[in-house]
Amino acid sequence: MGKDVIVACDFSSKADVMAFLDRFSSRKPFVKIGMELFYAEGAEIVREIKARGHKIFLDLKLCDIPNTVKKSMHVLSGLDVDMCNLHAFGTKAMMDAAMEGLTREDGTRPMLIAVTQLTSTSEERMKSDLLINEPLEKVVMHYAKCAAQCGLDGVVCSPLEARNVKVVCGEGFMTVTPGVRFADDDVGDQVRITTPAKAKELGSDYIVVGRPITQAADPVAAYERCIREFVD
Ligand code: C5P
Numbered sequence: 001m002g003k004d005v006i007v008a009c010d011f012s013s014k015a016d017v018m019a020f021l022d023r024f025s026s027r028k029p030f031v032k033i034g035m036e037l038f039y040a041e042g043a044e045i046v047r048e049i050k051a052r053g054h055k056i057f058l059d060l061k062l063c064d065i066p067n068t069v070k071k072s073m074h075v076l077s078g079l080d081v082d083m084c085n086l087h088a089f090g091t092k093a094m095m096d097a098a099m100e101g102l103t104r105e106d107g108t109r110p111m112l113i114a115v116t117q118l119t120s121t122s123e124e125r126m127k128s129d130l131l132i133n134e135p136l137e138k139v140v141m142h143y144a145k146c147a148a149q150c151g152l153d154g155v156v157c158s159p160l161e162a163r164n165v166k167v168v169c170g171e172g173f174m175t176v177t178p179g180v181r182f183a184d185d186d187v188g189d190q191v192r193i194t195t196p197a198k199a200k201e202l203g204s205d206y207i208v209v210g211r212p213i214t215q216a217a218d219p220v221a222a223y224e225r226c227i228r229e230f231v232d
Contacts, residue, residue, distance in 0.1 A: 003205060003231050004206050004231065005196070005206070005223065005227055005230055006029075006030045006057050006206050006207065006208045007210070008032040008034060008059075008178070008208050008209060008210030008211075008213075008214070009021075009037060010034055010036050010211075012036050013040055013041065014040075014041050014048070017049070018048075020214065021052065021054070023219055023220050024220055024223070027223070028052070028054050028055075029054065030055040030056075030057065030082075030206070031049055032056075032058075032210075033045065033049065033057070033059065034059040035061075046079050046081060050080060050081070056082055056083070057084070057085075058076060058081040058083070058110075059084075060076075060084065060085070061087055061115055062084075062087070062090070062098065063086060063090040064090070064094070065094070066094045066097035066098075069090065069097050069098050070097035070100055070101035071101060073098045073099075073101030073102040073112075074102070076102065076110070077101070077104055077110060081110050082110055083110055083112075083113065084111075084113075085114065085156060086098050086115070087114065088115060088143035088144075091146075092146050092149065095150035099150060111153040111154070111174070112152050113147075113153055113154045113155055113174060114143065114146075114147035114155050114156065116139070116143040116157045117139060117143070117157075119157075119191065119193070120189050120191055121136075122191045123135065123136040137164065140158075140161050140164075141161075141164060143155070144157070144168060145168055145169060147169075148170070148173055153174050154175055155173075155174070156176045157175055157177060158177060158178075158193070159180065159193075159194040159198065160192050160194060160202065161175075161192075162177055162199070162202045162203045163203045174205045174206070175204050176205065176206045176207075176208060177199055177208065178207075178210070179193040180195070180207045180208070180209045180212065180226075181212055182196070182225070183195050186211075196209070196226045196229035196230040197229040199230060200231075204230075
């Protein structure tokens with residue numbers, strides 16, 4: 001499995017995301033399209049970025065009744081994205097339905113990964129707001145195990161949880177980890193965070209990096225720094 005840096009393109013217009021991607025001349029970063037850009041520009045933005053030669057992680061975090069998720073995943077599989085996701089919180093019935101919907105007639109499908117607990121969620125909040133009274137780590141591992149049982153390819157989790165996910169679900173089970181900051185960065189609203197170098201040490205397969213790259217004075221240099229710390 002190739003390690004890579006996925007750039008979270010959290011922009012609200014096509015003009016902004018294209019201006020951002022135009023800055024990258026030599027490399028074609030793996031791009032994450034999230035709700036903000038997708039809701040603003042629709043499916044066409046996925047096709048356009050794909051046509052420019054980028055791999056795409058479509059981060060729409062589906063969570064609904066199994067039938068709705070199955071049908072929605074079927075639509076997403078037609079978009080030719082490389083990776084998409086859902087909330088493991090939606091249950092194994094929902095994850096089974098998602099796998100069914102995502103798989104094309106020829107048996108191929110984009111990678112499917114499950115969000116365990118958002119990296120902005122602390123254990124205190126999980127307890128007070130979600131009434132989940134287990135330790136956060138235990139919840140993440142349980143959700144990861146459920147995702148693996150449903151045949152998903154991996155989970156989104158904090159880099160701090162990546163090593164244990166591999167212990168519980170196997171080395172081949174992917175960990176895609178947001179919550180990455182350079183040592184000298186602002187933390188923002190993220191809680192369970194590490195640096196790219198630390199994420200590598202902890203065994204993440206992909207790091208998802210948004211603001212440390214998109215808001216940097218020199219985004220290409222920030223991206224290259226991530227590649228140096230995480231991949232090279
Ligand atoms: O700007 P920042 O590096 O915090 O961006 C992280 C990205 O990863 C955002 O697009 C956010 O939606 C996404 N994400 C996350 N935590 C998860 C799943 C996705 O931060 N558990």
